[in-house]
Amino acid sequence: MDKKFCIFDMDGTLVDSMPIWKSLGKDYLEARGHQPTQAQLAAMGPMTMLEGAAFLMETFGVEGPPERIIGEMHAVMETHYRTDIPLKPGIQDYLEGLKRQGTRMCVATATAEPLARACLERLGVAHYFDFILSCETVGKGKTQPDVYLEAARRMGSVPEDTAVFEDALYAAQTAKEAGFYTVGVPEAAYGQDWPALAALADETILDWRKAL
Template identity: 35%
Template sequence: MNNFSCFDNLEACIFDLDGTLLDSMDIWQEVDRKYLASYGIEFDETFSEEIKRLTFNESAKYFIEKFKIPRTEEEIMEDWNQLVEVEYRDNVQLKPGVKEFLSYLASRDIKMCIATACNKTHALMALERLEILPYFTFVRTCKEVGKNKEHPDIFLRCSDEMDAKVENTMIFEDLLMALEIAKKEGFRTCGIHDVLSSHESEDIAKICDLFIYDFHELKVI
């Protein structure tokens, strides 16, 4: 059951991007499908499950090691950037209720930032086009921090940069592993339903203070 008291004395919120604020995870699955097909490799949905927790660089390394792609990490990342740039710049949309909820947090002077494994250029393109970039103090990426979300570093750095206590900071995420890490560090947590992580929804709901299917559910706070 959702515990809305977790919003009491809330100082800051840290938002994941893909699958949390943006309805974008299917874009990356399609990129994986097309890229592997160009090398005659059949796509398996378990690939997306394995790499969604990795940084951009780690995902490129994974493709080289697992599929023997004859490209360097830098070349693979550039290939991917070209495939997805137009989607972030022109097409990807917010999940339902996002803008209203961000406006609500801003009205309460709650600090907000983004912690993402996404390419920063792509993230900024989408956030600016969708007119929500001004809500965030900054956008921090796993690449900048040097650790993926199997580690708490990006969350701890974000809370530190916002000068917010961990226990008064809430993490919004669609990834079970990241939510488990955040919970262990003492953050408040809100799990977000996403199609690609729906198989983890039951486990996410069990460990989080809140679990929502879309941000309209938070109108009750």
């Protein structure tokens, strides 16, 4: 595909933050005396922060309001985004190559926009993207296509002319069903889903350093 428009997931695709995100809900609950099951933790995976906070309140009786819970989790993640979460190896060169080709790029992420921007600015790659769009802004997680459709609209593109880069199978499925060209990226946190993602995707990138 001639990639004139690209939508990038951030966590696990551009930056190596998934180990921290994967343990956030568990660490948060255990610090408050709860022992979540693997099924409960898996259920939280596709949720936005707001959906996750509501889930914690309903399932574990964590004291709300949701905004307080989100604030506490954001504080933990903000420290990591501002200090130690790294880029995936080779991603900066890949983005630079697309930029030279005149590709328009944006980020569509479940992470709140201020946190995503803080991370990408620290890593020196924020300038490659026209904008950062959060699922929180559109009010739907990536089990729904809203964030991809809004990102394409803002770039002036349509799904069939737009590549979506994702490491999560459920997110890639959503993009694919909405008509986007999907690019699968392996992420250790979703290792069990890689065969299905590789089969679903129109293209796979095993190593950013060898992608261009």
